[in-house]
Amino acid sequence: MVPPCGTWGHGERMAYTTAESWLGQRFEPAGPPDALVMRYLAAFGPASVRDLQAWSGLPRMGAVLERLRPALRTFRDEHGAELFDVPGARRPDPDAPAPVRFLSEFDSVLLAHADRTRILSEAARRRVFTVNGIVRATILVEGFVQGTWRIERQRGTATLCIDPFTRLSRETRGALTDEGARLLGFAAEDARRTDIRFGRAG
Structure with missing residues (x-):
């Protein structure tokens, strides 16, 4: 949406343009999301395919995790869902205290x-x-x-x-x-x- 659309008190019909037109430059084709996935797992793993998709808003992330599987560790949660994580992530003992x-x-x-x-x-x-x-x-x-x-x-x-x-x-x-x-x-x-x-x- 371009101004004044999206501002308080503006109730007229919305006006749109492309990001490339608004910024005055062409975008390179999007690359694979591998780095994004690895950074997500480093921050929030272990996580499932559904977790990753909910966070990123990107569909079909199962194929990405499958491609990255050799570089990841996998687990199962108490419901049997597969969870993925980066290999070197810290994993506290289940009996470790959780401070407030x-x-x-x-x-x-x-x-x-x-x-x-x-x-x-x-x-x-x-x-x-x-x-x-x-x-x-x-x-x-x-x-x-x-x-x-x-x-x-x-x-x-x-x-x-x-x-x-x-x-x-x-x-x-x-x-x-x-x-x-x-x-x-x-x-x-x-x-x-x-x-x-x-x-x-x-």
Whole structure:
């Protein structure tokens, strides 16, 4: 779409042009997506064909992964789906502790897979993905989405508001408080005062 289409308050018929015409140059033919696939797997593997297609928006990625198979490692998830990964990726022990984490809005961890149930229940998904397309900032507890967070500013004070989906243990609240203080030091370093507030669970 070319201006003024796509701007607030413009309700007239849409006008379109080609990217080559708009930029004034011709594009080279698209090359194979091999490098894109390898970078995706390095960031988000192990992943299935469906995961890769959901993230990239590209169809027929099964053929690409099949071509790259000799350079990849493969696994099976608990449902039998084949997963692909780069050979040298770090794979923590299944019993390794997962520290609490704060994920930003639209975090790729929630957007990079077709199957998000590895870390996000269906009930939690309805609270994180809004009807108008917003993906809320979330907290991870033991590797699973267990709430949302936001920073509210008022009169020089930045308050980190944590809204858990379920009751949190004292140890978890303490870990979130420690990690939240580090988050505020980064995201609200200009605030004169900072505070952390937990909402009611549920």
